[in-house]
Amino acid sequence: MRSLAYGGDYNPEQWGPDVHAEDMELMRVAGVNLATVGIFSWAQAEPAPGVYEFGWLDGHLDRLAEAGVAVSLATMTASPPPWLARLHPETLPVLADGTRLYPGSRQHWCPSSPVFRSYAVRLAEQLAKRYADHPALALWHIGNEYGCHISRHCHCEISTAAFRDWLRERYGTLDALNSAWSTDFWAQRYGQWDEIHTPRAAPSFRNPAQQLDYLRFSSDELLACYLAEKRVLDDLTPQIPVTTNFVPVAKTLDLFKWARETDIVSYDSYPDPHDPASVHEAAFSYDVMRGLKGGRSWLLLEQAPSAVNWRTRNGRKPSGGMRLGSWQAVAHGADSVLFFQWRQSRGGAEKFHSAMVPHGGRETRIFREVTELGAELAARPELLGSVPERADAALLLDWPNWWALELDAHPSADLRLLETALAHHRPLYDASVACDVVPTDGDWSPYKLLVVPNLYSVDEDTAARLRAYTAAGGTLLMSFFSGITDAHDRVHLGGYPAPFRSLLGLRVEEFDPQPDGSWREEIVLEGAEAVASFPDGGPSVTRHTYGDGVAWYLGTRPDPAAMRALFDRVRAECGIEPPEPDLPEGVQVRTRITADGRPLRIRIDGRDGSVSVD
Template sequence: MISTLLSRPQRGPDGAPVPRLLFGADYNPEQWSRKVWEEDVRLMRAAGVNVVSLAIFSWAHLQPGPDAWDFAWLDEVMDLLYENGVGVDLATATASPPPWLTTAHPEILPVTDRGETLSPGARQHWRPTSPVFREHALRLVREMATRYADHPALFAWHVNNELGCHNVYDYSDDAARAFRDWLRARYTTLDTLNHAWGTAFWSQRYGDWEQILPPRLAASHPNPTQQLDFKRFSSDSLKDYLRAERAVLREVTPDVPVTTNFMVMPGTKGMNYADWADEVDFVANDHYVVPGPQARDELSFSANLTSGIAGGRPWFLMEHSTSAVNWQPVNLAKRPGELARDSLTHVAHGADAVCFFQWRQSAAGAEKYHSAMVPHAGADSDLFRAVTALGDTLKTLAPVAGSEREPAGVGILFDWESWWASEQDSHPTSLLDYHREALDWYSALLSLGVRADVVTTGADLSRHRMLIAPVLHLVPAGLAKDLTRYAEQGGHLVTTYFSGVVDENDHVWLGGYPGALRDLLGIRVEEFGPLPAGQEVELDDASTGGLWTDHITVTAPSTEVLAHYRTGAYAGRPAVTRRPTGGGSATYVSTRLGADGLASLLPRLLEPAGVMSELPAEVRGSVETTVRRGPGGRFLFLVNRTDRAVTVPGVTGEVLVGGTDADGAVLLAPRGVTVLRTSTD
């Protein structure tokens, strides 16, 4: 487990490691004097910090010239941290190439689809497929691995940093060559590629591999399968780079775990993290709250999805913010209680480490207004006192470390390839938002007080009595069979508009929509009915739909119509259908109902699946519940989603964090979290 990775874990009387949650931040001592380093470790001890990520953006300090090295300062910092009980997640420092490298080798710089070369001066100014960059980066990785292989502070390697955050799509000549190699491996022959890409359209047939380019800026819409394959290739290129660094690290330090920080957030869809998960020894994630009406729900959704990517096992929250960030149009400070609630929500969904960007707020640079554990105001601040209080809370929650999330009755299927494919150009609407539709279902379940897991297509779907697959646009034949088997064996599948439409090559399943799922659902759609922005239709169950409608014909006698369109072009036709099959059912929702509309519909879908809220009716929607279970017991997390105090009656167990009222009911402070151990295993 993550909590036992530290070089000096706490041990009990029998000598066995004692579980603990990790707590810390990115640490950038090169920005500060040695006098500040001494204050840093003193404050780390006061706050309960036991881990830091180090050397993330240190390449220029570690290698000031092609053949010049300076590890003395990092040696000193590593020793200082070890002496003060702080373990190190040591970065390979390859995230931001130094000026000497980009000056000598400008050919490592990324190129946009317009042919513009991006200049250095920020970060991640390197091509994932550049052999020149890789040569220099791996040399640095080997130097660091060799030097710190036996350092007692080292507990994990941190490959690069936020791979693909700014350079996932590169259209350079290096990328073109690598793209062709990737395509050869995928398709073997040009005939197979031409069929997959449908190149008979617009006279695009290729007669030589060298004719193929990335989907650079073109006179009109590039080939859609070319675009989809380039997205796959770009994710795979970064994954291949991760493997290259990992290979060096495992060669030199075979016993030191290797990870990299994912970014499971709405705006970072270019990296297929479900596909990357097996490449790391433990999953790590960065998450930042984006203000808006679903901000709380989105934080929970992303933490939940990270757990799904990790297969339900504990994971590492590598970065989040203590308060405001620096990169949003308006950067709002967190209110009292939000720092702890945000952090503990991640723990509730499986995080065994809570870390921030960064330890000490920078005095200069692009992120100087990004909050930190030690703010510009210093240790004598409400923010640092909140940080220290969180450190104490995490110590109290030590028994939770190593436990896994207990499966919920409902699973929400999240699929990167459907995300990519459903939002490409030349579609029925450009307004479709895959992530938002998935989040709306999650928000609706939260409002009903129903626990749900966000899972990926590689998960064991049978663990959930109901499986919601919103906008599952890309459905290969194998996945269609799996979903059919799921429903026939007693599962209750729910899917939505624009699902089951294309196969893995982005070819339409012919014969009527929803294509691959048409027979399972017992319906047929002849034509899509997307709606202009702002236009809505009414359903006869009093809900309102937007974005999309479908011209549905029921094709199976057993298919029930749960709601009809009352207005719009398809007035009187089915809008929501359900077909019983085997011991389960398959439901289709043909319009975007939004979180409120889904909350009205879901009770009718949950009942036959035998799923209900575990919360008293009076607190549903106000409280989120999550359960972790492991050697230390079964742990119930109750998170107050509101700005008022909430009392939760009827809950029993040992209170680890939080409190109860005079009658023994759980009392949640505004924006507060209570954790109870409800049983011991």
């Protein structure tokens, strides 16, 4: 490619030869250079068990190659054909209440099913053998949006047996499991492995450690499905990179663990045009995707040219909105701008999901804007091979902590990690200060500021690293309800937050969630100074010198204006400045570094829709 990848999901099996010919012409007009092919084509490629029909796909890949369009070829395993459920009903997933899910939608498979995995791997193998040397093949796309529908759905006997095996591998002995799960509470102590089940429907609160391990297991089982296909592709086509597309940031999968197994991180972005906050939410998601590979670029594999089909009210993107959103992704590290999908479907559940070629064809606003954006991206070849500039600020995100924080039987059911993370990311975003999102086992040393929202569940090793980071001169900003439990949801004893008392210079006497959903803590100072206070005089925000660094603590969530003022103060103290002074609201600036070391500053003005790259 001579410029950033541009295109979308191409589903020619939905159309006939006349449309196929027009597709090639319109792709040329729109500047398409990459198409994702075959996402939901399993039934066409394998109409009966072991009967493979690839002639139709040969023709499409040949035409794309002749048109100069590279292909991201899917393994087609996201949606099995109906015959698999007919022959093997045990492959269908089961809900916690025992309800079995059936075909007629998509992702109707049990992640633990060895039968499903064997059929999926066999199909991936056939595709790799046939197309290994095809000139169009540039990228493998395994599955589709893992965890979107069956992240925690399967409680069948196969999944239960797999869960027990996973627990044996994790704990080794029942005594170790009983200790980790605190099973002396409520007489839950297990004497045999086959007494353990997935957390199915129960009379009251489920064991929190059991729930937490089941969430780990669910992410790992889906990852095992992905890896089974990836091993085949790596063996047969080692020269072709492999990816899978992550859904809009959610707590279903441990993405830092998943990202280690992808050659390129890919993401599907669907901000809501009716929600003004969605612009910031998209930016945060892009920072997460960049952080999954330590600051490397990533692929925007799906977005909508305009409206989607799955919200209660599916608003269209206004004129120019698709362009600004695309440039926002590029500014935050995307090396591609792709859409779902190329041509809008005539039937099916997504027929009202917008596409690059709408039902109205080329004489539409959407296709005109798609064509204009294609030309605009092609005119900036220097973006190809550029990388995002390293940030001075980072935000800590940990999926097991996310799972643990939102378990039931907590002081408040209102705490949501994504909401808290966004609230702590927003002041940096509004100031146009780049912020990387980093894992608990990452390298934090390059960052002047490390933001840690609601780190409720933390092991001693991570706590020690946070103390060492601060003592070495870093600035830490930690929010409430942090340092409460270990990896098994057992409380750290010694007074809240036990692992961080010396670091923060305080003790939390009690949690006091309020009727309006806000949070406050009764804080006792043990060396920290109160920077802000609650109306009754109790400390709400504190600052504590620790070694050569500083640790800030928020015993509540300030309103957005107060949060911005606090972050501005913290930034100034640790020497982090915006790329431009006094940036107006609605203007964002990010920098990418070209292959030859030249900075490219991308300035996006949401007020008038202008974009500049210099």
